[in-house]
Amino acid sequence: MQRSLVPILIALAMYGVGSAAQEHRVVTLTQTGCQFLEAENGIDRGYEPRAKEDCEAINERTGTGRLDAANVLTLKPGRYTFRVTNADVPYALGFWIRGEGLIDRARLPSTSGGGLETGTSRDYTIDLVPGRYVYSCPLNPTPDYRLVVEG
Numbered sequence: 001m002q003r004s005l006v007p008i009l010i011a012l013a014m015y016g017v018g019s020a021a022q023e024h025r026v027v028t029l030t031q032t033g034c035q036f037l038e039a040e041n042g043i044d045r046g047y048e049p050r051a052k053e054d055c056e057a058i059n060e061r062t063g064t065g066r067l068d069a070a071n072v073l074t075l076k077p078g079r080y081t082f083r084v085t086n087a088d089v090p091y092a093l094g095f096w097i098r099g100e101g102l103i104d105r106a107r108l109p110s111t112s113g114g115g116l117e118t119g120t121s122r123d124y125t126i127d128l129v130p131g132r133y134v135y136s137c138p139l140n141p142t143p144d145y146r147l148v149v150e151g
Contacts, residue, residue, distance in 0.1 A: 024079045029095075031116070031140055032087050034058045039070045039145040050090065055141040067143040073135075075128060076151040082124045082135070086116040089140050095124050097135040100146065104131055114139060 030037045033047035034055035045066075049055045084095045093116040099108030111126040130151065134144035 024081065025075075026081045026083055027073070027075075029082055029084045029135075030087050031084060031089060031093055031137055031142070033089055034140060035066070035142055036135075036137075036145060037087075039073070039143075040066060041069070041071050049140065052091075052139060052141060059141055059143060063143045067145070070143065070145055073145070073147040075147065075149050077129050077149055079125065079127050082111075082126070083121055084116060084124065085121040086118055086140075088118060090118055091139070092117050093137050093140045095122070095135065096138055097124070097126060097133055097147065100132040100134045100144075104133070107131075108133060 028038070032044050033049045035045060035047065037044060045062075047055070047058055049058070082095060082097065084093075086093045092114060094112065094114035095116070096110070096112035098110040098112075099105040108129065108131045109126055111124045113122065113124055116122050128149045130149050133147040133149065135147055136142045136144045
């Protein structure tokens with residue numbers, strides 16, 4: 001007896017398998033002391049924090065200038081996994097992506113988490129819609145790097 005492929009094809013279409021609109025993309029981000037390397041154009045500033053307070057002091061002095069020169073990540077709407085690595089910070093880190101400003105923080109999707117020990121990576125998956133976002137690490141305080149989703 002020959003089975004119909006129609007139910008299988010309908011199921012695949014419902015879940016976006018093979019659909020460009022449902023393409024899942026990976027964005028790799030690397031944290032070193034008080035910064036994300038990719039956001040700062042690959043420049044490792046060599047900060048060596050021992051605690052959150054060290055980054056707060058560093059960012060107070062240098063954060064505005066670094067953010068002004070930072071790479072703005074521009075993406076198309078869709079599902080993304082942010083693969084975040086703690087390259088060499090000697091304490092656990094995290095990641096937080098959210099809308100920029102209070103209104104966008106309330107209306108745009110957000111994801112966050114912690115547990116990034118030295119030398120480990122963790123994935124954070126989010127369905128991004130058009131808007132202005134920021135991402136940072138609250139545990140290894142970094143500037144609020146900008147991300148724009150358009151298209």
